[in-house]
Amino acid sequence: xxxxxxxxxxxxxxxxxxxxxxxxxxxxxxxxxxxxxxxxxxxxxxxxxxxxxxxxxxxxxxxxxxxxxxxxxxxxxxxxxxxxxxxxxxxxxxxxxxxxxxxxxxxxxxxxxxxxxxxxxxxxxxxxxxxxxxxxxxxxxxxxxxxxxxxxxxxxxxxxxxxxxxxxxxxxxxxxxxxxxxxxxxxxxxxxxxxxxxxxxxxxxxxxxxxxxxxxxxxxxxxxxxxxxxxxxxxxxxxxxxxxxxxxxxxxxxxxxxxxxxxxxxxxxxxxxxxxxxxxxxxxxxxxxxxxxxxxxxxxxxxxxxxxxxxxxxxxxxxxxxxxxxxxxxxxxxxxxxxxxxxxxxxxxxxxxxxxxxxxxxxxxxxxxxxxxxxxxxxxxxxxxxxxxxxxxxxxxxxxxxxxxxxxxxxxxxxxxxxxxxxxxxxxxxxxxxxxxxxxxxxxxxxxxxxxxxxxxxxxxxxxxxxxxxxxxxxxxxxxxxxxxxxxxxxxxxxxxxxxxxxxxxxxxxxxxxx
Amino acid sequence: xxxxxxxxxxxxxxxxxxxxxxxxxxxxxxxxxxxxxxxxxxxxxxxxxxxxxxxxxxxxxxxxxxxxxxxxxxxxxxxxxxxxxxxxxxxxxxxxxxxxxxxxxxxxxxxxxxxxxxxxxxxxxxxxxxxxxxxxxxxxxxxxxxxxxxxxxxxxxxxxxxxxxxxxxxxxxxxxxxxxxxxxxxxxxxxxxxxxxxxxxxxxxxxxxxxxxxxxxxxxxxxxxxxxxxxxxxxxxxxxxxxxxxxxxxxxxxxxxxxxxxxxxxxxxx
Numbered sequence: 001x002x003x004x005x006x007x008x009x010x011x012x013x014x015x016x017x018x019x020x021x022x023x024x025x026x027x028x029x030x031x032x033x034x035x036x037x038x039x040x041x042x043x044x045x046x047x048x049x050x051x052x053x054x055x056x057x058x059x060x061x062x063x064x065x066x067x068x069x070x071x072x073x074x075x076x077x078x079x080x081x082x083x084x085x086x087x088x089x090x091x092x093x094x095x096x097x098x099x100x101x102x103x104x105x106x107x108x109x110x111x112x113x114x115x116x117x118x119x120x121x122x123x124x125x126x127x128x129x130x131x132x133x134x135x136x137x138x139x140x141x142x143x144x145x146x147x148x149x150x151x152x153x154x155x156x157x158x159x160x161x162x163x164x165x166x167x168x169x170x171x172x173x174x175x176x177x178x179x180x181x182x183x184x185x186x187x188x189x190x191x192x193x194x195x196x197x198x199x200x201x202x203x204x205x206x207x208x209x210x211x212x213x214x215x216x217x218x219x220x221x222x223x224x225x226x227x228x229x230x231x232x233x234x235x236x237x238x239x240x241x242x243x244x245x246x247x248x249x250x251x252x253x254x255x256x257x258x259x260x261x262x263x264x265x266x267x268x269x270x271x272x273x274x275x276x277x278x279x280x281x282x283x284x285x286x287x288x289x290x291x292x293x294x295x296x297x298x299x300x301x302x303x304x305x306x307x308x309x310x311x312x313x314x315x316x317x318x319x320x321x322x323x324x325x326x327x328x329x330x331x332x333x334x335x336x337x338x339x340x341x342x343x344x345x346x347x348x349x350x351x352x353x354x355x356x357x358x359x360x361x362x363x364x365x366x367x368x369x370x371x372x373x374x375x376x377x378x379x380x381x382x383x384x385x386x387x388x389x390x391x392x393x394x395x396x397x398x399x400x401x402x403x404x405x406x407x408x409x410x411x412x413x414x415x416x417x418x419x420x421x422x423x424x425x426x427x428x429x430x431x432x433x434x435x436x437x438x439x440x441x442x443x444x445x446x447x448x449x450x451x452x453x454x455x456x457x458x459x460x461x462x463x464x465x466x467x468x469x470x471x472x473x474x475x476x477x478x479x480x481x482x483x484x485x486x487x488x489x490x491x492x493x494x495x496x497x498x499x500x501x502x503x504x505x506x507x508x509x510x511x512x513x514x515x
Numbered sequence: 516x517x518x519x520x521x522x523x524x525x526x527x528x529x530x531x532x533x534x535x536x537x538x539x540x541x542x543x544x545x546x547x548x549x550x551x552x553x554x555x556x557x558x559x560x561x562x563x564x565x566x567x568x569x570x571x572x573x574x575x576x577x578x579x580x581x582x583x584x585x586x587x588x589x590x591x592x593x594x595x596x597x598x599x600x601x602x603x604x605x606x607x608x609x610x611x612x613x614x615x616x617x618x619x620x621x622x623x624x625x626x627x628x629x630x631x632x633x634x635x636x637x638x639x640x641x642x643x644x645x646x647x648x649x650x651x652x653x654x655x656x657x658x659x660x661x662x663x664x665x666x667x668x669x670x671x672x673x674x675x676x677x678x679x680x681x682x683x684x685x686x687x688x689x690x691x692x693x694x695x696x697x698x699x700x701x702x703x704x705x706x707x708x709x710x711x712x713x714x715x716x717x718x719x720x721x722x723x724x725x726x727x728x729x730x731x732x733x734x735x736x737x738x739x740x741x742x743x744x745x746x747x748x749x750x751x752x753x754x755x756x757x758x759x760x761x762x763x764x765x766x767x768x769x770x771x772x773x774x775x776x777x778x779x780x781x782x783x784x785x
Contacts, residue, residue, distance in 0.1 A: 347574060347577065347578075347590070349574075349590060349769050350768050350769060353775075407589065407590060408589055408779055409568070409586055409587045409588075409589065410544065410545055410567075410568030410587045410589055411778075411779065416778055416781070416783060419774075419777075419778035419783045420775055420778040420779055422774065422778075423771065423772050423773075423774030423775025423776070423777065423778050423779075424771070424772070424775045426772060427774070428774065430783075454566075455566060457565075458565045458566025459566060461565040461566070462564045462565050462566055462567070465562070465564045465565065466564065469562075
C-alpha cells in the first residue's frame with residue numbers, strides 16, 4: 001500500500017543502486033521479530049521482503065516509480081520532512097544514509113536535521129540503524145569523480161565534503177549523542193557505503209589482527225572496483241590504511257546502531273569485531289578469544305568445496321542450518337600479495353624467491369590476494385574463494401600493470417616475466433598466462449605511460465647507437481673486401497693495382513715538387 | 516649482444532648452467548658484468564646501448580648502477596660463482612699449498628708502471644710457501660717480464676679472455692678455478708676480480724705491495740677501493756670477514772635457478 005505523504009517525485013527513479021547485499025541481509029535477519037520498523041530511503045526489495053516476513057515494515061521513499069516496485073508493505077511516498085511523529089517505530093533503518101530522503105519540494109535538510117527527523121519517529125528506547133558515508137573514505141580518495149561535480153539528476157545540492165556529515169567515528173558518536181541517540185555499536189563499512197561486504201569495529205581496527213584485517217579490506221575493495229575507473233589501486237590504499245592504523249578514519253562508511261535514550265542490556269543489533277562475506281556468499285565473523293587470539297566462524301551459508309569436482313554443479317544454498325559449522329583460528333600473518341610486492345620493491349630477491357616458492361608449493365591455485373603468510377605458513381584468507389589456476393600469471397600482471405619496481409626491470413613482456421617468476425618459484429613448467437586487466441588506476445596508467453615514453457626514447461637512441469656501430473662494421477668490411485680482392489685477385493688485376501699505386505705515388509711526387 | 520659477454524667464457528658458463536650448449540651460448544639480452552668493479556657493472560669504456568639491461572653480480576652494484584642512471588641493472592650473481600657451485604672440488608683437503616699471486620695488470624691497451632723487481636722481493640719476503648705467479652696474457656707473452664717472475668716461482672697464465680668473440684677461451688674460468696683450488700692463499704697488489712674468485716674458491720686473501728698504477732689511471736678510484744674495503748687489504752686479512760665480504764660482492768645467495776636465469780637472460784625461447 002502506498003500512502004502519499006507529500007513532496008514525492010512522480011517522474012524520478014533513483015539512478016544509483018539502493019542499499020543491499022548479503023552482509024546487510026545477514027544483519028537484518030537477526031533483528032528481533034514482531035517489531036515495527038521504518039525503512040527510510042532506497043533499500044533493496046529483497047532486503048525489505050526479508051524484514052517484512054516477521055515484522056511490521058513501513059518504507060519511506062521519495063521516488064514514486066520506485067515506491068510502486070515495493071511489494072506487500074506500507075510505503076510512505078514523499079519527502080523526509082513530511083514524516084510526522086504520529087507513527088512511532090521500534091526501529092528506523094537508514095542503511096542508505098540520509099542523502100536520498102529529501103525531494104526537491106522540501107527545504108533541503110542537512111545531515112543533523114535529517115537525523116533529527118528520523119529520531120523523532122523512534123519510540124523511546126527505539127533503535128536507529130544508520131549508515132554514514134565518509135566523505136574522505138577510500139572510495140572517495142580513489143574516485144576520479146567527486147560529488148561536488150556530480151552530474152546525476154538528484155545532485156541539486158551537491159555539497160560533498162563541504163556538508164556537515166561527521167568526519168570521524170568519535171565525532172559521529174558525539175553528534176548522535178547530542179541528538180539524544182547514544183551509540184550502542186559502530187562498525188566501519190567497506191568497500192562501498194550502500195553495499196558493504198566487510199564490517200569492522202574501530203576497536204578491532206585499533207587492537208585487532210591488523211595484518212589479517214588489512215588483507216580483508218583489500219579483498220573487500222578488489223571486486224567492488226573491478227572494471228571501474230579509479231585514481232589509484234584501492235586495494236593498496238585500503239590495506240595500508242588499516243595496517244597503518246587509520247582504517248577507521250578512511251573507511252568508506254560507518255554503520256552505527258544508536259538508541260533513543262539508553263536502555264539496559266546489549267545492543268539490539270550486536271556487531272561482532274569483524275564480519276565479512278566473500279564471492280561465495282558465505283558470511284564469516286571474526287571474534288576474539290579470552291586469551292587474545294582470534295577466531296573466524298562461518299555464520300551463514302558455507303560452501304565447503306574449494307573447487308567443485310568436474311560435473312558437480314550442485315549449488316550450495318546458504319541457510320541457517322549450516323551456521324556455526326566452521327570455527328577455526330583466524331590465520332595470522334600478512335597478505336601474500338603485499339609481502340611479494342614488498343620484497344619486489346625492496347629488490348630482496350632471495351625473499352621474493354622464498355615467497356614465490358612457498359606459495360607455489362603450498363597454495364598454487366590461490367590468488368596472491370587470498371593468501372596470508374606467517375613465517376613459513378601459508379593459509380587461505382577466505383577458503384570459499386574459487387581456485388585461480390593462473391594466480392602466478394596474474395601476479396606478473398600486477399607487477400607490470402601496477403608499475404611496481406621489481407628485480408627484473410629489463411623484463412617488460414608479460415609472458416617473459418611469468419617465465420621468470422615461474423623459474424624463481426622453482427617451477428619446471430611455465431604456468432598458463434592470464435588475461436591482462438590493464439593498469440588498476442589512473443596513477444598506474446600515468447606511470448605506464450611514462451615508462452613507455454622512456455622505453456621509446458631508449459629504443460630510438462639504441463637505433464642510433466646501432467647505426468653508428470653498423471657504419472663502423474661496414475667500413476671494416478669494406479677494408480677487408482679490398483684486402484681480399486687485392487690478395488685473391490688474378491695476376492692482371494694485381495698488376496693493374498700495383499700500376500695504379502705506382503702512378504699515384506708518381507703523381508704525388510710531382511705535386512710535391514711543384515709546391 | 517655486446518662481445519664482452521663472451522669474455523672469459525662467461526656466456527658459455529651460464530649457458531652450460533642453464534642446460535644449453537656451452538659451446539654456443541645464445542645471445543644475451545643485455546650486458547654481463549665481466550669483472551668486479553666499483554661502478555655500474557660495465558667495464559670501463561664499454562659503449563652502452565641505451566635501455567639495455569646490465570646483469571650485475573651484487574645488489575650493491577645494482578643500487579650503485581641505478582644511482583648512476585642505469586635503472587635496468589639486474590642482479591644475477593657472478594658467473595664464476597655459478598661455475599664454482601656446480602664444479603665439485605676434487606682437490607683433497609690439505610693438498611692446497613702456497614700462494615697464487617696475481618700481479619696487477621692493465622688490459623691490452625694499458626701499460627703498468629712500476630718496478631716488478633721490487634714487488635717480487637716484497638712477495639718472496641711475505642709468502643712462506645711456494646708461489647705461483649699468474650700473469651695477464653700480454654705480460655705472459657712478454658718474455659722479459661715473464662723471466663723476471665720465473666726467477667721467483669712458477670709462472671702461469673689462465674689464457675686469453677677473447678675479443679670480439681674471437682679466440683675466446685671458453686674454459687678460462689674452469690682452468691682458473693682448478694688452479695685456485697690448488698692454493699692456500701690468493702694475493703695481489705690490488706683488490707681485483709682474482710682476489711674475489713680466489714677467496715670464494717677457498718683461498719685466504721691478501722692484498723699488499725706496490726699497487727703499480729696504470730697510465731692515465733683514475734687514482735681516486737683505486738684509493739676509494741682501498742678505503743672502502745680495508746678488511747680485504749694487508750698481508751693477512753681475517754679470512755672469515757674477507758670471505759663474507761667477497762661472497763656478498765659475488766652475489767652469493769642471489770644466484771638464479773637455471774629456469775629463472777634462462778628467462779632473465781632472454782633464453783626462454785632458445
